[in-house]
Amino acid sequence: MGVIDDNLARAGLVIPTPAAPVANYVPAVLTGSLLVVSGQLCFQDGKLDPAHCGKLGEDVSIENGQAAARLCAVNLLAQAKAALDGDLDRVKRVVRLGGFINSAPDFNALPQVMNGASDLMVAAFGDAGRHARTTVGVAQLPMDCAVEVEAMFEVVR
Amino acid sequence: MGVIDDNLARAGLVIPTPAAPVANYVPAVLTGSLLVVSGQLCFQDGKLDPAHCGKLGEDVSIENGQAAARLCAVNLLAQAKAALDGDLDRVKRVVRLGGFINSAPDFNALPQVMNGASDLMVAAFGDAGRHARTTVGVAQLPMDCAVEVEAMFEVVR
């Protein structure tokens, strides 16, 4: 158990087995000191909770949106851990999160929703978890998920 | 003819002359070992096929969306080739594709559409073509294109 695993355990979080990609792409690519992780959806135990599907401002409450964003972040950590041979302590910095919120045309409380993902990164990595971030509301997401989040990490090779 | 050009020729693909950007930006920027390529639209021979314009889930079939995504990928390769002095063998890895699908609010088969781009990268580069990927459905794209794809490559300088 590394330091980051300990932090996550203290926050009551278990990193799940990462989801396999469903097409001709991979969950993460390491290039130089950057780990680029594919957009992750709000799956939990391989399933989508209906409460985490649909549009913010229409079907999904802000609280459920935040929970969905948090799940995306957990899945990003799962993919990063797998790409780093199981050692999240090799993460030096969360560089960037890109947050995509499935939004009704008039829903603009997007940052609050995305905080579900950002807060988890800071819970896991402390100050090294503070990242640059872009949050936008999109017309749709794969499988009608409420949230998708992608990430870039700086890592020790 | 390099190895990648051969792969593309075997797949029946000719890399077109890259499109000139229409404003104060450039098709691609090389920084360190990263080549960042601007979002490419589904132009073919300088024109947009009406079958590749409009929204998935409304005007555009999944098959036409896949063809549009493939064209975006071809145009990414054209820009990469131009930025690499004509030598696609300098690509070490396709690091990331970002796929934006012009989507009706209820269309969520976005990954299938994006596979048109991902499959082409693997046809061209083999395992080095397997990339991290983010796919989202957007409200609109330039010129009402059905698909836009951006890319990041790791290259030999």
Next chain:
Amino acid sequence: MGVIDDNLARAGLVIPTPAAPVANYVPAVLTGSLLVVSGQLCFQDGKLDPAHCGKLGEDVSIENGQAAARLCAVNLLAQAKAALDGDLDRVKRVVRLGGFINSAPDFNALPQVMNGASDLMVAAFGDAGRHARTTVGVAQLPMDCAVEVEAMFEVVR
């Protein structure tokens, strides 16, 4: 005053005090020679002009959209300047802008709007301001802003 500050002054531009992030993230992260800046909104003097809020193709004219994109670019420079200890001359290259336009489903003059941001980068940095760019129309943006722009710069550490 550096060279870039002079360029901006000649263009009649004063770089504002950067906005503080409103959640668990930071305005910019430096990793290697890359400076990754969070998506910036079209704030001016800490406020949003109602003319810069709403959707292109519905509430916001192309001219106001361009002005909003320009403000996002100014705010990106403010964040970059703060992250570089006040010295924009440390920017070697604007690598990439990602432009998100709050769009009605049928508005596709997105590149014209985004030019407001791109033109400012070239006014500031000359040829080093020419960047790779991706522009998409999204369903919503934080606080109903008309435009959000993110950036990646290559910098001298």
